[in-house]
Amino acid sequence: xxxxxxxxxxxxxxxxxxxxxxxxxxxxxxxxxxxxxxxxxxxxxxxxxxxxxxxxxxxxxxxxxxxxxxxxxxxxxxxxxxxxxxxxxxxxxxxxxxxxxxxxxxxxxxxxxxxxxxxxxxxxxxxxxxxxxxxxxxxxxxxxxxxxxxxxxxxxxxx
Amino acid sequence: xxxxxxxxxxxxxxxxxxxxxxxxxxxxxxxxxxxxxxxxxxxxxxxxxxxxxxxxxxxxxxxxxxxxxxxxxxxxxxxxxxxxxxxxxxxxxxxxxxxxxxxxxxxxxxxxxxxxxxxxxxxxxxxxxxxxxxxxxxxxxxxxxxxxxxxxxxxxxxxxxxxxxxxxxxxxxxxxxxxxxxxxxxxxxxxxx
Numbered sequence: 001x002x003x004x005x006x007x008x009x010x011x012x013x014x015x016x017x018x019x020x021x022x023x024x025x026x027x028x029x030x031x032x033x034x035x036x037x038x039x040x041x042x043x044x045x046x047x048x049x050x051x052x053x054x055x056x057x058x059x060x061x062x063x064x065x066x067x068x069x070x071x072x073x074x075x076x077x078x079x080x081x082x083x084x085x086x087x088x089x090x091x092x093x094x095x096x097x098x099x100x101x102x103x104x105x106x107x108x109x110x111x112x113x114x115x116x117x118x119x120x121x122x123x124x125x126x127x128x129x130x131x132x133x134x135x136x137x138x139x140x141x142x143x144x145x146x147x148x149x150x151x152x153x154x155x156x157x158x159x
Numbered sequence: 160x161x162x163x164x165x166x167x168x169x170x171x172x173x174x175x176x177x178x179x180x181x182x183x184x185x186x187x188x189x190x191x192x193x194x195x196x197x198x199x200x201x202x203x204x205x206x207x208x209x210x211x212x213x214x215x216x217x218x219x220x221x222x223x224x225x226x227x228x229x230x231x232x233x234x235x236x237x238x239x240x241x242x243x244x245x246x247x248x249x250x251x252x253x254x255x256x257x258x259x260x261x262x263x264x265x266x267x268x269x270x271x272x273x274x275x276x277x278x279x280x281x282x283x284x285x286x287x288x289x290x291x292x293x294x295x296x297x298x299x300x301x302x303x304x305x306x307x308x309x310x311x312x313x314x315x316x317x318x319x320x321x322x323x324x325x326x327x328x329x330x331x332x333x334x335x336x337x338x339x340x341x342x343x344x345x346x347x348x349x350x351x352x
Binding site: 099 | 224225350
C-alpha cells in the first residue's frame with residue numbers, strides 16, 4: 001500500500017475490530033477518524049471495533065450509507081458518518097462536524113469524498129492484502145493531532 | 160404589540176426574547192448551548208405568543224444545526240400566527256453591541272476550530288451598514304486595533320469587547336423590521352466555509 005505509515009496487517013474482521021477497539025481506548029470527543037479503502041476492506045468492521053471499545057453494542061453498527069449519520073449511545077459515545085452517497089466534493093457542511101465533535105469522537109467512512117483536513121483527522125487507509133488479510137495504515141500522520149496519533153501508535157503496537 | 164426574536168446562530172449561546180417594535184426589551188431567555196429545539200419549545204411557552212406583531216430570526220453565519228433549528232421555529236411561529244418573518248445577520252447583531260459613538264466596527268462571531276466570521280460595519284447617520292463581504296478568518300489572523308472588535312461570544316482573543324447578546328438582539332429589531340420579510344426576500348441561512 002503506497003503512502004501509508006504506522007501500519008499493521010490484521011487476519012480479517014476480528015483482527016480489524018480488535019485494533020479499532022484498542023484505538024477507541026484513546027479516543028475523546030473532538031477526535032475525527034477518517035477511513036478510506038475499497039469495498040470489503042473493513043471500514044465498517046473498524047467502526048464496529050471502535051463502538052465496542054467505547055462501550056456501545058457492536059451489533060448496532062451498520063453502514064449509514066443512505067442516512068449518512070448514525071449516532072451510538074445517548075448521550076452520544078460515537079458518531080458514524082458515511083460520505084459514499086454524497087459523492088466527490090461532498091457537502092460536508094450539512095453534517096455539522098463541529099457540533100458532532102463536541103459530543104463524541106466521529107468516525108467517517110469514504111472520508112476521501114470531502115476535504116476533512118480543517119478538522120485534523122487521523123486518516124486511516126484500509127486495504128485488502130489477501131483473502132482475509134487486511135492492511136491498515138495512517139496517511140499523512142503528521143497532520144493529525146499528536147494525542148490522536150499516539151493513540152493510533154499504541155493501537156498498532158498493542159497487537 | 161411586541162416582536163419575538165430568536166438567535167441560535169451559536170452552538171454556545173442561545174437567545175430568545177420579546178421586545179417592542181423599537182427594540183425595548185420585554186422579557187428574554189438565554190442558554191449556554193445544548194439542543195436548541197426543546198429549549199426553544201420551553202421558552203416560547205414561558206414567553207408567550209400573544210400580542211405578537213412580527214418574528215425576527217438570526218440567519219447566520221453560524222452553526223448549521225443551530226440556524227436551521229432557530230429559523231424553523233421562527234418560520235413555524237410566523238406561519239401559524241400569520242405574522243411576517245424578518246431576518247438579521249449574526250454579524251449585524253454583534254455589531255449592535257459596539258459602544259455608542261463608534262462609527263467603525265469589526266464584528267466577530269465564533270466559528271469553531273479557532274476561527275471566527277468577521278464583518279466590518281460603519282454607522283452613518285444612525286444607520287449601521289456592513290461594507291465588504293462577511294468572511295471566515297482564523298482568530299490568529301485578526302489584528303486587534305482601535306476601536307477593538309466586538310463579539311457576543313467567548314472568543315479566545317485578547318482585546319475584544321464583549322457585548323450583551325440580549326441587548327444586541329433587541330437593538331437589531333428595528334432595522335430587521337425595516338427590511339422586507341423573508342417570505343418575500345427569500346428564506347435562506349448564511350453559512351461560510
